[in-house]
Amino acid sequence: MKTGGEPTLAVLGATGAVGSVLRGLLSERRDVWGEIRLLASPRSAGRKLPVRGEEVEVLALDEEALEGVDVALFHLPDDAAAQWAPVAAAKGAVVIDSSAVFRAEDDVPLVVPEINAHAARVRPRGIVASPDCTTLALIVAVGALHSAWGLESLVLSTYQAVSGSGREGVDTLRRQLAEVAGTDLGTKPGDVRRAVTGAGPYPAPIALNVVPFAGAGTTDGWTTDEMAVRAETRKILGMPQLPVSVTCVRVPVVTGHSVAVHARFENEVTVPQAHEILAAAPGVVLCDAPGEGEFPTPADAVGTDPTWAGRVRRALDDPQALEFFVCGDNLRKGAALNSVQIAELVASPG
Structure with a gap:
């Protein structure tokens, strides 16, 4: 996480059903973010979607789009999460992943902020997992x-x-x-x-x-x-x-x-x-x-x-x-909200 200034947030899978709920939550909750980037597959690039009362253009997911990101919310299929989460983490982002790929890994915390918020602070691989909706x-x-x-x-x-x-x-x-x-x-x-x-x-x-x-x-x-x-x-x-x-x-x-x-x-x-x-x-x-x-x-x-x-x-x-x-x-606490809560924990000082 960079020091000084508001952190940059990337939302991966911004055009899906959970992504739609997540964008709404980002507009409703206390705003702790600077730039918010919406990333999706190349076929969705160029679309404009509302976030925080503004129209934000969707970018194609690639390595360049991940440059300078502090926190990355992943709502992607398992295979895409497995490919791109390590890339985002290697570029310095804290990845909050909602797929099933990392939940069982010993060196990836599985976090529900109401229960084990402290676990989000120790992330050896730069990845925090969010549990299944059930x-x-x-x-x-x-x-x-x-x-x-x-x-x-x-x-x-x-x-x-x-x-x-x-x-x-x-x-x-x-x-x-x-x-x-x-x-x-x-x-x-x-x-x-x-x-x-x-x-x-x-x-x-x-x-x-x-x-x-x-x-x-x-x-x-x-x-x-x-x-x-x-x-x-x-x-x-x-x-x-x-x-x-x-x-x-x-x-x-x-x-x-x-x-x-x-x-x-x-x-x-x-x-x-x-x-x-x-x-x-x-x-x-x-x-x-x-x-x-x-x-x-x-x-x-x-x-x-x-x-x-x-x-x-x-x-x-x-x-x-x-x-x-x-x-x-x-689609809310079961997916979008829990990941947003984790992201806010990661972005908070102390």
Whole structure:
């Protein structure tokens, strides 16, 4: 980081869905940046996009465009991040990367500012990783309860929106919904499968359906998404042996990931205490009055920054365990916001 003057920020992947959200956040939040460069593939170069009330021209991503950059926000596919993140770091930029490439690396910190902001200060390779959007839907609430009570184990079931698969996921859901609209489907075996013309990025139809398989398969039956949530949760909390079991499910929701959480702690827990902890936790909104119809849903969380938490119950057969439900906008905190928060940490003095 240069001394004196406002740092230069580069946004790589500025024209994508997350890039659009990120540009909005840069206009909404406290402005700590000098120049902001928007970088993308050569086919997007020359476009002008709004940032901080100005139209900024998109530059083609190349080595020259990275010269003089202090902080680089990477929202690129894995292969592009693997190619360009080391280049940006070698030129002196601190890279904040949202791909899966560096999250598991021992010499790359995996950071959620509400939980382990200190980790962003030690970056041997000049790279800081941001977790997957599913992990970010749950980790702030879980981390707050862990700080108070000491976590012993987690059992998680996710309900992941199609925007987590990018534009292809959203387009697939919309196309399939149009194909089944106005038809009497769902009463006979296989009728939904026959009605849609293609599954897109999913192994089964997503319209009028849930798909209990997110990510790619592994040899032992778990999916890559499930193993990622497990590994990332352990790394962020600094608990490499924490028992974590995850089932990842894709649901016909455009934006907003949800997670049903069973968390066991070192000592007995109570719902009133859990409410106090969650209500006071940075980045969490407590929404828990089911009798009045108040509980978190993706429709509540979409377009907002916090994790929404509710349906808090003590486990029926274990006084040391809680059941609760969380939702978060997978394009905001789940991607753009967390990386912006990390960038602001890196840019801040001290």
